[in-house]
Amino acid sequence: MIPAAFDYTRPTSVDDAVRALADGGEDAKVLAGGQSLIPMLRLRFAVPTTLVDLGAVDAMRGIHDDGDALVIGAMTTHDDVMKSSLVQEHAPLIAQATATVADRQVRHLGTFGGSLAHADPAGDLPSVASALDASFEVAGPSGRRSVPASEFFVDYLTTAMEPDELLVSVRVPKLTGWGTHYEKFNRMAQAWAMVGVAAAVRRSNGDIAEARVALTNMGPTPIRAHAVEEAMVGAPAEQGALQAAAERAGEGTSPTGDVSASAEYRAHLATVLTRRALQAAATSR
Template identity: 80%
Template sequence: MIPAAFDYTRPSGVDEAVGALRDGGEDAKVLAGGQSLIPMLRMRLASPTTVVDLGDVTEMRGVRDDGDALVIGAMTTHDEILHDPLVHEHAPLIAQATETVADRQVRHLGTFGGSLAHADPAGDLPSVASALDATFEVAGPSGRRSVPASEFFVDYLTTVLEPDDLLVSVRVPKLTGWGTHYEKFNRVAQAWALVGVAAAVRRSNGSVAEARVALTNMGPTPVRAYGVEDALTGTAATEDSLAAAAQRAADGAEPSSDPSASAEYRMHLATVLTRRALQAAGGA
C-alpha cells in the first residue's frame, strides 16, 4: 500500500526536532529507523499530518562511556549496538537481545531508541531496558528531563512521551560482575517474541546477591518480575532454587491471547523461559 499524504521535515538537531514536533501538533510523528512507522503508514494504520525524520540528527547516534553508565543515543541502530565494544563489555544483555531482533535488514535500519519509544510489548528491548533500570533522557519544549524505565512505559504502544517530546538517549548503568541472558521464544526466526525474558544476576559466594528479571509480551508494558527477584535474592544459586524462583515469573502478569498463543500458554512459557534465562545468567 501507499501511505496517505503527509508533511515531511528533516531537522538536524534535537532542539530543531522538538520545535518541528511542536509545530506539527498532535498528529506529528517521529521517524527514526522506520521499521514500525513505515509499515503502519503503508497499511494506513497511522496517518500523521507531519513526519519528523531524525535521520540527520547526528548527536543522537552512538554509544559513549559516562563513568558508571553507558549513554546510548536513541538513533543508534541495532546493528551499531551489536558491533559496539562498550555495549558488549558493560551491557551484554542489550547485545544478547538485539541479536534476536527481527532480521539483519531490520537491524541495519531499526534503532535502539525507536524500539523503546514505540513501546511494543512484544519488542525485545523494552524489557531489557526495564531489567537494566535504564534511564530515558527526554527533550521537550520545556527542556530536558530524565525518566526511569519503571515510569517510561505506560500502556500498549504508549510511553510518557508527549507528542512534542523526543527520546534523545538512554542511560544504562554498567553491570560489572553480573551474568545476563535474554531468552526469547517465537514461532519463526523473524517473528516477535511470544514471550521473552531478560535476566541479570549478580552472584556472590555461590549465592544470588542481586537479580533483575523483566518479561517481554506478558502484558501491555514490559513486566518486571519482582516476585522472582525477591525469591532469588540471598538464596543459593542452585538449579533448584533458580527453578523455584522462576515459578513466580508470571505472578500478576496479564498477557493477551492471539492466534499465536493464548494467555495461559504465555504464563506457562514465562516460568519455563525465566528458569532457563536465570540458569544461563547465573546458574551454577
C-alpha cells in the same frame, strides 16, 4: 496501500527536531529507522500530518562511557549497539537481546531509541531497559527531562512522552561482572517474541546476591518479575532454587491470548523461559 499525504521535514539538531515536532501538532510523527512506522503508514494505521525525519540528527547517534553508566543515542542502530565493545562489556544483556531482533536488514536500519519509543510489549528491548533500570532522556519545548524505565512505559504502544517530545538518549547503569541472558520464544525466526525474559544475576560466594528479571509480552508493558527477584536473593545457583524462583514468574502479569498463543500458554512459557534465563545468567560472566 499508499500512505496518506503528509508534510516532511529533516532537521539536523535536537532543537530543530523538537521545534518541527511542536509545529506539526498532535498528529506529527517521528521517523527514526522506520521499521515500525513505515508499515503502519502504508496500511494507514498511522496518518500523520507531518513526518519529522531524525536521520540527519548526528547528536542522537553513538554510545559513550559516562562513568557508572553508558549513554546510548536514540538513533544508534541495533547493529551498532550489538557490536559495541562498551555494550558487550558493561551491558551485555542489551547485546544479547538485540541479536534476536528481527533480521540483519532490520538491525542495520532500525534504531535503539525507535524500538523503545514504539513501546510494543512484544518488542525485546523494553523489558531489557526495565531489567537494567535504564532512564530515558526526553526533549520537548520545555527542555529536557529524565524518565526512569519504571515510568516510561505506560500502556500498549504508549509511553510517558508528550506528543511534542522525542527520545534523545538512554542512560544504562553498568552491570560489569554480572551474568546476563535474554531468553526468547517465537514461532519462527525473525518473529516477535511470544514471550521473552531478560535476566541479570550477581553472584557472591556461590550464592545469588542480586537478581533482576523482566518479562516481554506478558502484559501491555514490560513487567519486572519482582517476586522472582526476591526469591533469588540469597539462594544458591542450583537447579532447584532456580526452578522455585521461576515458578513465581507469572505473579503480577496479565498475558493476553491471540492467534499465536493463549494466555495460559504464555503463562507456562514465562515459567519455563525464566528458569532457562536464570540458569544461563547464573552460570555466565
